[in-house]
Amino acid sequence: DWTMKAFRAEAIERIRAQVGSEKVICGLSGGVDSSVAAVLLHEAIGDQLTCVFVDHGLLRAGEAEQVVTLFRDAYNIPLVHVQAQETFLEELSGISDPEQKRKIIGRLFIDVFEAEAKKIGGASFLAQGTLYPDVIESVSFTGGPSVTIKSHHNVGGLPERMNMKLVEPLRELFKDEVRDLGRELGLPDKFVGRHPFPGPGLAIRCPGDITAEKLGILRKADLIYLEEIRRAGLYDEIWQAFAVLLPVRTVGVMGDARTYDYVCALRAVTSVDGMTADFYPFDMKFIGRVATRIINEVNGINRVVYDITSKPPGTIEWE
Ligand code: XMP
Secondary structure, three states: OOOHHHHHHHHHHHHHHHHHHEEEEEEOOOOOHHHHHHHHHHHHHHHHHHEEEEEEEOOOOHHHHHHHHHHHOOOOOEEEEOOOHHHHHHHHOOOOOOHHHHHHHHHHHHHHHHHHHOOOOOEEEEOOOOOOOHHHHHOOOOOOOOOOOOOOOOOOOOOOOOOOOOOOOOOOOOHHHHHHHHOOOOOOHHHHHHOOOOOOHHHHHOOOOHHHHHHHHHHHHHHHHHHHHOOOOOOHHOEHHHHEEEEEEEEEEOOOOEEEEEEEEEEEOOOOOOOEEEEOOOEEEHHHHHHHHEEEEEEEEEEEEEOOEOOOOOOOOOO
């Protein structure tokens, strides 16, 4: 694609002009955006770049292994894998407010990046895979007054006191363009086609307070849901699909015993850029099959509902 070829060359020049001979830390989330940003940066500045992947304990099943494998083995890009699960979960303990969760996560990410920067003798820049819609939605409603909808961790959720300057080479791009750029850079199709996954991870898919137990339950349900979506050949038709664990327990019956367990909500949407979205019209038989599997296989969930809200007025994530 000639547009992306040109973009690639220009972006590389811009990155070099911005960072000079300084060191750059790139926060990798495992998603497409930060991965594309990392590969682009590596091409631009080589070993001035250190990629940092933070396991905040809010990742999906198997996610950390996948990211580490891709970067170290397939790309040979050096990657620091930080195990920060305990810190994140401790700081988030008892926090239910969505914006507060995002702010805490943003601050902890920066703490980790700054600590890693120190280890390499200081870095002047922090690189992120911020996209155009992230910029817009963290700032205001389009055309409206300045109202924050959500502090995306990779924009508005950053603390004011950060020492590093930002490098955001994808700031002008939409998701489909980032995917084109990823292909242009030779990232595997399977990776480029991945559904978006938010920086705050499962924290914003667990309304109410977050515990290791709830995260474990959510991970299992999410894995089953995505496995069934892939098996049905629907993954690429859907922009994003995930499970949400609601902080509500309801009464059920299993065999001849009473159960009192959590509700799991399933979400799947179609979209072009994440700014607007429609709920995905699954065949009811499919949803029924997923619900049965989740209830049978996941301890702690006894009821499954499907979210049929579009964006607007809903948002894609629940928080
Ligand atoms: P919402 O929920 O705002 O989501 O309709 C739009 C898209 O953005 C993703 N999202 C995030 N991505 N950091 C990210 O990197 C964040 O803090 C964040 N919050 C939401 C969301 O998954 C969806 O694809």
